[in-house]
Amino acid sequence: MRDAAVAGTGSDAAQARSARRVFWVLFGLVGLAKLWVAWRLPLFVDEAFYWQEGQHLAAAYSDLPGLTAWLTRLGVELGGDHRLALRMPFLLLSMAVPWLLARITAREFGGRDGWIAGSLAMLLPLAGTLGLLALPDVAMAFATLLCMSAGARLLRKVDAGSALVLAFGLVIGALSHYRFIAVIGVGFIALLLLADGRRVLRDARVWMAIAIGAAAWAPLVAWNFDNADAGLRFQLVDRHPWRFHLEGLWFLAVQALLVTPLLFAAMAVAGARGMRDGTPQVRYFALLGSLVVLGFFGLGFFADTERVSFHWPLPGYLALLPLVPAVIRRWPKVWRRLLWATAGLGLVSVLGYYVAVSVPGLRMQAAAEKWYPSNFAGWDALAGAVEAERATMPAGTRVVADNFKVGAELGFALGDPEIPVLDHPLNHRHGRAPQLRLWGLETAGRADWAEDPVLLVVATSEVRYRELLAHYQSLCERVGPLPPPRVLNVDHGRQRFLLFRLEAAAEGACVTPAMAWVEQPASGASASGRLQVAGWAFKEGVGLERVELLVDGTSRGDLRYGLRNTGVAAYWQTSTDPNHPAVGFEGEVPLEGVAPGRHWLGLRLHGRDGSVEAWPEQPFEVVAP
Incomplete structure (x- = not known):
């Protein structure tokens, strides 16, 4: 970026150089911190399942398009079966996000604003922690910025280069997540609301880019066509109650906390002012960001409340960030310093949470707390117990998991992506049951095992207590009376696993x-x-x-x-x-x-x-x- 040329005066050039130094210092510090945390952080259950998908390469899967699985496969192929290697492609892609945002902002509003926006992107907790986990949000954020950049350039002048960037962004987004449809829809609406945007949409080159992006959805469409719309039905119907509930009111409080209050306020002001601005690019960013955030706010009153959704509005915040430097420039110095301090504190807090998750002693102390990180906990201990039990069982003993989480986590730890899994409500609640069936990994129980010895691994902490007896009785129906288990209580039993040695078919009354x-x-x-x-x-x-x-x-x-x-x-x-x-x-x-x-x-x-x-x-x- 040519800061001096853009900034104009010597004072502005000096400020731009200072902002650039801050950006690169933050880039190095945040990058090193993320690398260290990603190296020690236990594998999250969704990451383990994406690894398992990567070991069964396909164009699309029951829960996601293919890109996330492909990236996990790339990571372990290049770096070996270690969680840092699995996460490395996501870490590298995440570090491109603040740099790309800085480039976009500098092109539209000057070098100083570009470096400031890029620095804020690193401190924004939702964006600054991207890549710590191998999740689809990383590629989605990158795709959002590519489309955003192309849209702003097209508003100025339609050319083949900008259309090509748009096509590239649309393809990456289509291969990332169903949720990218929201970015596409809002981006289309934003262009329709602008006179220059309607001019852009009349150009054949833009529609060629849109057609290329639409074609990238073909694998996911084909998968749903071949599987009775199971993936689409889960994402749009099964996981959401589609009934009004007041939990949506928590959106503002949760988002203000996660974005940090002053930065959240600055984005709100930027969006409101930007939609009244006469500059097409400013209005475009404001519309794109505000409509995404407000859309997810409205969705929160009707959508799923069981699974994590606080990260959904991130594309909207990325669109608003280029407008924030102009807003906070008018603030008193003390408020600007408070914004930077609170944003930095927010990032450190979230990184600190992940560090705490990776420390067994701290995790154990949180065993009685609501925020106990169960999806990170106990997997190494479980793998060790499984290996110890299997070593004393007959040769050829199968390991069978009672749900997809156990199957995927054990699969990664043991290097075996073919661990069979029993039918379990959890598999359906997370949209993984169709994929397990396609892989031939869903097992009916003893009827499939004949007389083969089996080590059955059951995660009791994944079953509501009021449903636990029925779950045990269901296991009896499928595998016979349950022998005395080896009990593995992790963190005072907050994560609890039972290992059953089923060395032969058995009959009799249900023992649980x-x-x-x-x-x-x-x-x-x-x-x-x-x-x-x-x-x-x-x-x-x-x-x-x-x-x-x-x-x-x-x-x-x-x-x-x-x-x-x-x-x-x-x-x-x-x-x-x-x-x-x-x-x-x-x-x-x-x-x-x-x-x-x-x-x-x-x-x-x-x-x-x-x-x-x-x-x-x-x-x-x-x-x-």
Whole structure:
């Protein structure tokens, strides 16, 4: 960028040089920080599934177009089976985002504004953390900027070069995610609302670029055509309630926090002013950004609230960023400094969260919190347990997962993208069931295994507790009575896995893992002197023999088990534990010698079949008398 030529005066040129230095310093620091975090951050479950898709190369998949899977395959082919290698193509592409935004802004509004916009893109938490995870949003952001750049150039003059950039951006976007349709639609509306935009749309070269971009959707259209629109139906129908709900009101608060409040306010002002501006490029950026953000705001009142969606408006923020330098230039210096400081603090906070996720000790301390990062946790420990169990089982033992998350994460850890998976509600809720069937990895259970030995891995923390007994009973129907499992409680059992050695077909009454509930004390309760404990526990098919009390993993003796509790059988109406209704327990723990502070209460459940199962722990606070 020719800053001095664009800036004009010597003072402006000096400011541009200063802004350029800031950009490159940030570029280096943020890049190094992201590289380090990506190296140590455990693999997120969606990344693992995209890796699995990359090991089954195809033009499109049930959940996404093909590009994300192709990039994961490229990463591991070049760098080996390591999570950093898998993420490397996304990291490199993400570092192009602030640079490209700086180029676009400099071309339209001058070099100084370009470097400032690029720096803000790195500090904007949603954009600055792109590439830490191998997710489709990285390519989508890059495609958005290409289309945005081409659109601004076309408003000035229609030429073949700009049309080619537009086609390139549309192709990358089409290969990234269904959600890119929103960017295309809003971009088309923005051009229609501008007189110069309508002139652009009358040019055959532009329509040629649009046609090339439309053709890039062909693999996804073909996949849906061949699979009864399963992918499209999931993205547009199945995952969304399409009923009005007030959770959409959280959008403004969540977005203001994630974007950081002052930068969010600056973008709002930039969008409002830009739509009244007489310059076509300014109005184009303002319309594109504002309509995307407002569109997702409106969608939030009707769309999916179960899965993460806070990152959806990112293309809109990228479109508004070129207009922000002109807005904050009018602000008092103290407010400009506060904007930079809060944006930097926001980025550091999000990076800090990912660092905390990667530290087992910190993750364990968060086991009782709502924000516990379950999709990052426990996979290495699970892989180690699976390898240890398989080493003691007959040769040729199959590993079978009960849901796609376990199958994909174990697949990456063990280097095996062919791990069969049972049908599970989770597979359907995330749109992965059709893809598993296409790969031939969905298994019906013992009917498919004959007499082969199987190590079945079940993630109980992925099932709502009220549905857990029905899930166990469903497993019995498919694989037979469940033998005593190896229990793997990660982070006090917040992530809980059961490993079943199914070495031969078995028949008989359904035997399942034990279930329990601690009614007293409540999680997080305080106690002094003595801790009163009460609750219930049962085990399908055979019943429990005794219940042992643990504090911080150390046994404190048996609780009185066998107390009458008719409410348990009334709630779990299908339970066949022979002990019903005598499934209650109670007791107390003397706390003399227990240091004040947080401790963990657990149970060890002893079944009449010889099973011994550690129940997840819950925290309690010991206070000084």
